[in-house]
Every structure is written in C-alpha cells, then in structure tokens.
Amino acid sequence: MNRALRFATVGVVAVALLGGGAAGAFAAPAHLHSPASVVATAPAKPALTAKASATSVQAWQEFRVSGVATGIKAGTKVTVQQKQGAKWVSLPAQAPVNTKGAYSVRVKLGIKGVNHLRIGAGTTVSPEVTVTVR
Known part of the structure; x- marks a missing residue:
C-alpha cells in the first residue's frame, strides 16, 4: 500500500x-x-605591509617588524631582508602569517647606521622600512 x-x-x-x-x-x-x-573574481594579488616598532635602536637591541599579509596563505613564513650594498640579504628572522593575515618578527641588528629592511614571502616583498642602529 x-x-x-x-x-x-x-x-x-x-x-x-x-x-x-x-x-x-x-x-x-x-x-x-x-x-x-556571472561575476568572475580574480584571486587577491599577494601583498605585504611592514612597520618597525622603533626607528632607532642600540646595536643588538631587539625590536619588531610587523604587518599584514594579504593574498598569502596562513602559516606561510615571512622573512626579514636587509639591504647590504646593492643586494637584499635574508636575515635569520622569520615568523608565520597567522589566520588573520598578520605577522610579527623579532629582529636584532648589529650593523651601525641606517639599515633598510623589508619583509619577503616567496616573490612578494613589502615596502622598505628604515631603522637606525646607534
């Protein structure tokens, strides 16, 4: 039934x-x-921002470089790069991008004078940040 x-x-x-x-x-x-x-959205172009916690520090004094990563997967490591002459050299300072896209890297510099730094993740780099070491 x-x-x-x-x-x-x-x-x-x-x-x-x-x-x-x-x-x-x-x-x-x-x-x-x-x-x-039908609206096609392109994936966000990877971008990094950077800001130093101090503009002037003593030699080997710790400071932070922090910022936001957009279009970069959470967990991706960002690396601090220092301009030495005409070349950018990666420093042994890294931190992962968190789930909100933010990062914060602890940095210590020993080269006295004005240091130009940036953050890199793969081929994506941030604008330069300057820190003076006294």
Whole structure:
C-alpha cells in the first residue's frame, strides 16, 4: 500500500509540472540565466605591509617588524631582508602569517647606521622600512 501511495504522489507532481500549473514555482528567476549575472573574481594579488616598532635602536637591541599579509596563505613564513650594498640579504628572522593575515618578527641588528629592511614571502616583498642602529 505504501508503494502505491508513493507512485500516486509522484504521478500527481509530474502531471502538475508538465501541465505548467506549478512550473513557475520551481523555475529559476530569469536574472540567474543571463551571462551578465556571472561575476568572475580574480584571486587577491599577494601583498605585504611592514612597520618597525622603533626607528632607532642600540646595536643588538631587539625590536619588531610587523604587518599584514594579504593574498598569502596562513602559516606561510615571512622573512626579514636587509639591504647590504646593492643586494637584499635574508636575515635569520622569520615568523608565520597567522589566520588573520598578520605577522610579527623579532629582529636584532648589529650593523651601525641606517639599515633598510623589508619583509619577503616567496616573490612578494613589502615596502622598505628604515631603522637606525646607534
């Protein structure tokens, strides 16, 4: 008996759909069918910001470089880079990007004078930050 009831229900629904009585209720709105409603979003271009906690420090005094990473996966390690002459050299100071996209790296510098630093993650680099070591 249960099987007969199921067949009858399916038959009634099929007749209603084919007859057009309920077809409007189940049809998708017209604006969903137009190609103009499809919006393609490009992935966010990777970017890094950087800010030093101090602009002037003593030699080997610890300070932090922190910032935000956008378009970079959480857990990715960012590295501090120092400009030495015309080359950028990676320092042994790294920190992971957290789930909110922020990072904070502890840094100690021994080269006296104005030091140009930046943060790098793969091929993405931040703008320069200057720290004077006295």
